[in-house]
Amino acid sequence: MYEFKLPDIGEGMHEGEIRRWLVREGEQVAVDQPIVEVQTDKVTAEMPAPVAGVVSRLCAAEGSVVPVGSVLAVIDTGSDERVPVVDGVPAQTGMVAAAAEPSVATVTMARPQTARRALATPHVRSLARKLGIVIDEVPGTGPSGRVTEEDVRRASERRTTPEPAVPLPAARESEWRAASVASANAEERVPLRGVRRRIAEHMVKSVRVIPHVTHVDEMEMDELHALRDRLRPYAEARGTKLTYLPFFVKAVAVALREYPYLNASVDEDTNEVILKRYYNIGIATDTDEGLMVPVVKDADKKSVLAIAAEISDLVARCRSGKLTLQDVSGGTFTITNVGPIGGLYATPIINHPEAAILGLHKVEPRQVVRNWESVIRRMMYMSLSFDHRIIDGAMAVRFTNRLRELLENPEVLFVELV
Structure with a gap:
């Protein structure tokens, strides 16, 4: 065997x-x-x-x-x-x-008959005592099987016995049963499994651990739009579809070198900030299974055209379920581009343990003032959510200002390439 x-x-x-x-x-x-x-x-x-x-x-x-x-x-x-x-x-x-x-009783029967001391923080142990829960019998869903506050509360809810129903008169009972059947038929319960379950767990952890702040700014896209249109035939001749996104990936990589705390993470165990000298940009991708984040590795060392080709390949394999662990690991900063779908702007949730995420939104003609005159420009909102433990608002604004400088005048971006 x-x-x-x-x-x-x-x-x-x-x-x-x-x-x-x-x-x-x-x-x-x-x-x-x-x-x-x-x-x-x-x-x-x-x-x-x-x-x-x-x-x-x-x-x-x-x-x-x-x-x-x-x-x-x-x-x-x-x-x-x-x-x-x-x-x-x-x-x-x-x-x-x-x-x-599983229920607490099921887990207790299923595990080997050896004593186990649960991994848990003092706060979680105190909560378990308060709720009358034996914490060593609670299955942990945290890292290394650590028992979390949510695990203890779920165990308490499973143990709670509902109060007995109050008897109803016969006529009222038949009405109640008919209403209950109608209500049940109007609902559907879908198990929270697979990618969607992992997304839920990851998002809850990110919001619980990281104090989020979102800064919103707008960008004029006319010059970048014109440059992209001029370069499109060149890219297509080489089998690559050129969009705005590769330019943003390249600009982000340039700006992150100047603002390293946005390319960092916090080690909660040692109270240290890890500043990363490599620039791996995650691309949030919508799939039938849920949101996936394949990563463009070493974006600072690649051309805009190479980044465009890599994004196309990653997105295609992402939607066909052919990504490897290497494709989705090692990200240092994430971009979520919802512009092709629509929406004015949003407050994206940081991809823990990263320190920031940039949201790109739809490009549309809007009336703006230039040199005290009203003109029409292609405009786009961008939203930067950042970890307020290590990044202040002023730094976030300077970072997005740098992105605007690089992309509103794309020739500046090419001057900065290494």
């Missing part, structure tokens, strides 16, 4: 969600045959079988979240050696969740 465990594929991965089993119990599998899809914090990955044999048992349900090192399946390789089992769970497997949100 062979225990197939959830491997650590890097980038600080602590757990994965079982998206879909590609085999069934009793099915013969070959070496390197994909047997399960697992959603990590960043990508969906197919896990291959490391050995050949018959799938004896699947140990995690679709939709369940399991920590690294947990046994996902037991494969009968024909060997006489067998894995000892404790209460229906292979020994040394760690805790395996039976469902996406």
